[in-house]
Amino acid sequence: MFGYDPAASPPAVRPFSADRFVDPQAREAFLAELTRDGAVADYLLRLRRADEATVWVEVTATLHQDPDGGPPQIDAILRDVSERRKLEDRGRDLSHQLLQSEKMAALGQTVSGVAHELNNPLATILTWAERLTGRDVDAGTRRGLETILSEAERAAKIVRNLLTFARKRNTTRALVDVNAIVRDTLALRAYEQRVSNVTTIDALAGGLPQVFADPNQMKQVLLNLVINAEQEMLAAHGRGTLVTRTWYDDEAEMVMLEISDDGPGVPDEVQSKIFDPFFTTKAVGKGTGLGLTMAYAIVEEHGGQIRLRSGAGGASFFVSFPAAAGPRRPVAAPVPLPPPATAGSAVLVVEDEPALATAVTDALRDAGYEVDHAEDGQAALERIRETRFDLVICDLKMPRLDGPAFFRVLSKEQPALARHVVFVTGDVAGTDAERFLTESGCRWLPKPFRLTDLLRVTEDVLR
């Protein structure tokens, strides 16, 4: 315990000598209690080893006074509890982290609410400023407008960053190629694997549908699976083979990913626990037991599943992600020849925020479109029943009838027009809106948007 040669004579060890105590006062207090009570139980002390490193020791001791007046004798049992102390400290750290993440989540919600509220006025300011800079104005006015434009863009960027922070686990999703993610992630481990005798085999299917996912989170999932496999294979055999496969499950409409190793596998009695927070079989300081917990949460959030199959030949993890429908644009357009120029087309703007509605309506009129405005989905339905429109630009969140509900009715009543809907919306990552947009295959613009983007998309869809 104190780092002495086992052959050293016991008197040389002197566990309670003054120079062994890290804190001299602790020694006084310890000896005082021992003298007063004649005994101590599980008394915690920090002592120095022969090499000056410190150990936490629990002492249970009895004091024997020498009746002849000689120095007293201490009978003591000392237990090294350094490891336990370390675990307790870690436990404190972890609960601190959890508390921290709860606080962050609460703060994140507030921030995200405020940021969303700022999106509408910012969109209005940007749209107006952009329109006005297009006019014939004097140099001073132009300078002012350009400043408004650049500052509003700066504010919009701050809002975007705030939303990224607020989401944390719900960062930006996009249509991603699972194979590309696998290649990127394996590349991160390539050097490590080469020097530690891990061979990788990958069988990545071609022509996989994309998935709507956060690429960084997917990498995180994959990286943890790969590192787990490496650690287990190396610990068991000092080498290993890692197999990565991807394929498309037609029936389930899922993109599948498999990570298999030829390590020791996961023992039966452990299998039900591996996804539990803080479950780890690794040495203190090596694993936090959070890798698979995070992976599980991320995959669930994406609407997928993660499963383990383990046997004598090693462990296999299977991860599934729903395949994205992708923009549903029929190859053979059912609509007759598109008009050569889109100007003159009839556009309906569905937006409940009056300022933004006016800005967008006016801008589209400037660009040569016939524009009408409805203040929510219900009003929009009434409008499309009486007038023919070529395109609908629609907000997602509105009172009475919101964007998705309006879209469902429109798809039934006027399927051709339903293919010409552009949604504009605030942040959607990780919300029902995101699922709706993916499934509907509609084009959409994030708020606040640039006028040029709106005009470009309008023209694109109309063509």
Ligand SMILES: Nc1ncnc2c1ncn2[C@@H]1O[C@H](COP(=O)(O)OP(=O)(O)OP(=O)(O)O)[C@@H](O)[C@H]1O
């Ligand atoms: N490929 C594998 N083969 C065998 N056992 C595994 C494998 N992957 C995970 N395990 C078991 O599951 C446990 C939990 O894994 P998890 O990734 O959650 O935590 P960890 O790897 O121990 O720690 P961390 O990921 O936080 O560093 C591991 O400690 C290990 O016992």
Ligand SMILES: [Mg+2]
């Ligand atoms: Mg891990």
